[in-house]
Amino acid sequence: MSMDRRTLLKGLAVAGAGAVAPVEASEKYAEAPEDAVGMLYDATRCIGCQACVTACKTANNLPGNRYNPPEDLSGDTKNIIRLYEDADESSYMKSQCMQCIDPGCANACMIGAFKKREYGIITWDPDRCIGCRYCQVACPYNIPKFQWDTGVPLIVKCELCNHIIHDPDTGTLREGALPGCCQACPKEAVIFGKYTDLIEDAKQRIAERPENYWGPDGEPKIFGLTDGGGTQVLYLADLNFEKLGLPTLGDEGTAKQAREIQHGIYRGFIAPVALYGVLGLVMWRNNRAAKKEEG
Amino acid sequence: MGRRDEWLDLPADLTDDGVDRRDFVKVCMLAAAALGLPAATGVKWAEAAESGLKPSVIWLHFQECTGCTESLLRTSHPGLGTLILDMISLDYHETLFAAAGHQIEKCLHDAVEAGGYICVVEGAIPTKEDGIYCQIAGRTAIDILQDVGGKAAAVIAIGSCASWGGIPSADPNPTGAVGAQEILPDKTVINLPGCPSNPYNFLGVVLQFATMGTLPALDDEGRPLFAYGRTIHEHCPRRAHFDAGRFARQFGDEGHNLGYCLFAMGCKGPETYANCSTLHFNEVPDAWPIGIGAPCFGCTTKGVGFTKPLFQEAALPPNYVPPIHPSDQRGPITPGWAGVVGLATGAAVGGALMASKKLGEGETEGS
Numbered sequence: 001m002s003m004d005r006r007t008l009l010k011g012l013a014v015a016g017a018g019a020v021a022p023v024e025a026s027e028k029y030a031e032a033p034e035d036a037v038g039m040l041y042d043a044t045r046c047i048g049c050q051a052c053v054t055a056c057k058t059a060n061n062l063p064g065n066r067y068n069p070p071e072d073l074s075g076d077t078k079n080i081i082r083l084y085e086d087a088d089e090s091s092y093m094k095s096q097c098m099q100c101i102d103p104g105c106a107n108a109c110m111i112g113a114f115k116k117r118e119y120g121i122i123t124w125d126p127d128r129c130i131g132c133r134y135c136q137v138a139c140p141y142n143i144p145k146f147q148w149d150t151g152v153p154l155i156v157k158c159e160l161c162n163h164i165i166h167d168p169d170t171g172t173l174r175e176g177a178l179p180g181c182c183q184a185c186p187k188e189a190v191i192f193g194k195y196t197d198l199i200e201d202a203k204q205r206i207a208e209r210p211e212n213y214w215g216p217d218g219e220p221k222i223f224g225l226t227d228g229g230g231t232q233v234l235y236l237a238d239l240n241f242e243k244l245g246l247p248t249l250g251d252e253g254t255a256k257q258a259r260e261i262q263h264g265i266y267r268g269f270i271a272p273v274a275l276y277g278v279l280g281l282v283m284w285r286n287n288r289a290a291k292k293e294e295g
Numbered sequence: 296m297g298r299r300d301e302w303l304d305l306p307a308d309l310t311d312d313g314v315d316r317r318d319f320v321k322v323c324m325l326a327a328a329a330l331g332l333p334a335a336t337g338v339k340w341a342e343a344a345e346s347g348l349k350p351s352v353i354w355l356h357f358q359e360c361t362g363c364t365e366s367l368l369r370t371s372h373p374g375l376g377t378l379i380l381d382m383i384s385l386d387y388h389e390t391l392f393a394a395a396g397h398q399i400e401k402c403l404h405d406a407v408e409a410g411g412y413i414c415v416v417e418g419a420i421p422t423k424e425d426g427i428y429c430q431i432a433g434r435t436a437i438d439i440l441q442d443v444g445g446k447a448a449a450v451i452a453i454g455s456c457a458s459w460g461g462i463p464s465a466d467p468n469p470t471g472a473v474g475a476q477e478i479l480p481d482k483t484v485i486n487l488p489g490c491p492s493n494p495y496n497f498l499g500v501v502l503q504f505a506t507m508g509t510l511p512a513l514d515d516e517g518r519p520l521f522a523y524g525r526t527i528h529e530h531c532p533r534r535a536h537f538d539a540g541r542f543a544r545q546f547g548d549e550g551h552n553l554g555y556c557l558f559a560m561g562c563k564g565p566e567t568y569a570n571c572s573t574l575h576f577n578e579v580p581d582a583w584p585i586g587i588g589a590p591c592f593g594c595t596t597k598g599v600g601f602t603k604p605l606f607q608e609a610a611l612p613p614n615y616v617p618p619i620h621p622s623d624q625r626g627p628i629t630p631g632w633a634g635v636v637g638l639a640t641g642a643a644v645g646g647a648l649m650a651s652k653k654l655g656e657g658e659t660e661g662s
Contacts, residue, residue: 047608047610047611048611048616049537049540049558049611049614050614050616051538051539051540051542052540054538054539054540055539058539058540065538065539066538066539069615069617070617071617080617081617082616082617082618082619083616083617083618083619084618084619085618092616093619180540183540184540184541184542185540186540186542186556186558186608187559187608243619244619245619
């Protein structure tokens with residue numbers, strides 16, 4: 001999909017109108033869409049074989065393989081397994097896009113290249129992207145990556161293998177189709193499914209073996225249930241998620257916080273009126289001074 | 296065996312009178328090649344055998360299924376006939392002996408008296424109730440092993456039973472079965488675990504001892520490093536499928552038919568130390584569990600085979616996984632800090648503006 005002038009202007013007009021009279025997006029993104037899908041990663045099951053890293057590259061046609069393993073998410077790595085290790089504890093950890101219920105990247109993207117679409121999957125549209133990389137700054141999980149080393153760089157981030165699981169012609173999920181990483185995992189440490197089913201599954205795992213999972217005050221925690229406004233990728237682990245590289249966010253999404261600040265400034269049209277009022281005042285004073293000099 | 300020998304242009308039976316030196320040396324060289332040793336070693340073996348330096352071997356059977364012997368019977372480089380008639384002097388072996396009763400016991404006695412023999416132990420030794428669960432000629436397995444093994448020049452424990460207890464020692468271990476090393480704590484026992492043990496590993500050890508009088512380098516569990524130094528996983532022909540994340544999920548599924556990695560079905564290759572993946576059994580290509588599509592059972596490794604459930608996933612050996620650095624995390628960006636940075640930037644911009652204005656004024660004045 002390429003964009004013509006008309007669409008661009010339309011988009012700008014809509015964006016402008018949105019800034020003037022904001023639709024309360026926070027309410028729209030308060031909960032996951034009804035048909036939301038996601039993943040559940042259970043760090044206690046992961047054995048660090050990194051099959052998912054290779055499978056992700058295969059599924060997304062990205063360069064690199066197991067024999068030249070990536071160190072971190074990058075312009076050609078959408079999914080990574082890393083290891084936390086200290087004197088007496090260790091755990092593997094998977095990183096990929098969290099598919100936020102209220103995504104910071106989509107909120108920051110001024111041109112709508114990032115969108116939360118069917119099934120709550122956040123996709124990126126190369127034809128819209130202008131390469132500003134605000135998404136990288138806006139993501140609390142540090143996920144979107146920019147291809148610094150290519151002439152025509154892309155933003156690279158996990159899209160839950162949307163091209164595999166989602167049939168664009170019928171608009172439905174393909175029967176039995178799984179994202180690359182979930183196909184590959186030999187231990188079912190990462191599974192794909194309906195968001196609500198995954199939450200049930202995670203709760204059941206906790207109920208069965210509560211001693212296996214970490215949580216504040218000994219209460220096992222599902223990361224992503226409420227963190228940062230909730231994410232469609234959920235995590236279970238036996239270590240503090242902070243050690244595993246996940247930030248401690250409140251129940252409020254960073255996108256919501258950003259919106260509140262921005263919308264707060266423009267509330268009731270006060271800020272533009274005040275700004276133009278001051279400018280007008282300055283001009284009036286300058287004019288008066290000039291006239292006096294002439295006179 | 297006959298057919299295979301025909302392919303290799305070898306006489307069907309080397310014990311015939313028609314065997315010349317050339318054929319015999321050829322067999323020894325083939326045996327050396329099968330073990331990954333240089334051809335010159337084969338020539339040495341042949342020379343040793345010709346000069347009558349055949350080592351005496353006493354083979355003891357205890358709690359076992361004779362599988363290791365059966366496996367050895369089916370080797371062809373060298374064939375068992377060549378091995379026991381030309382290369383070693385098998386003085387006592389309950390499965391292969393024609394004699395019985397007092398006659399065979401006398402042979403055993405004579406061989407022990409002569410000394411300098413290799414004692415091969417097949418099977419675990421029961422220790423409960425003073426070892427009454429396995430007795431031969433009125434003697435318990437403990438007695439026999441302490442007597443024969445104690446005087447041996449070298450003790451080889453063939454199979455998992457003799458190495459560390461194997462099946463007989465599986466929980467609840469009703470007979471208190473243990474490996475040969477526990478009965479002979481002061482002796483160096485060469486363990487060749489496996490169920491069955493690969494006959495070539497056995498032949499390699501025996502022929503090295505017969506030819507050079509030395510024993511192979513051992514690990515801390517008494518296993519020769521040449522055979523048990525690495526895990527099956529390290530050289531598995533299906534390893535590429537593991538690395539690419541292609542796993543068979545159940546017997547007969549698409550991945551299984553395509554020969555994908557069996558790890559997800561509980562293959563113990565990653566924690567099993569043996570050379571099965573590079574040295575298949577009895578010269579038949581792919582004649583080993585993973586080769587025929589069955590997950591490795593971990594038979595050579597104590598605590599894995601006969602201990603862990605067949606379909607339970609194996610523990611992976613340490614592998615390179617990129618670390619999580621605390622510095623990867625974003626620092627806390629508070630509104631206060633944002634304000635400070637904003638003020639600093641504003642001051643810098645304002646300062647620069649003022650400076651440039653002054654510079655401009657200076658230029659106008661100067662011109």
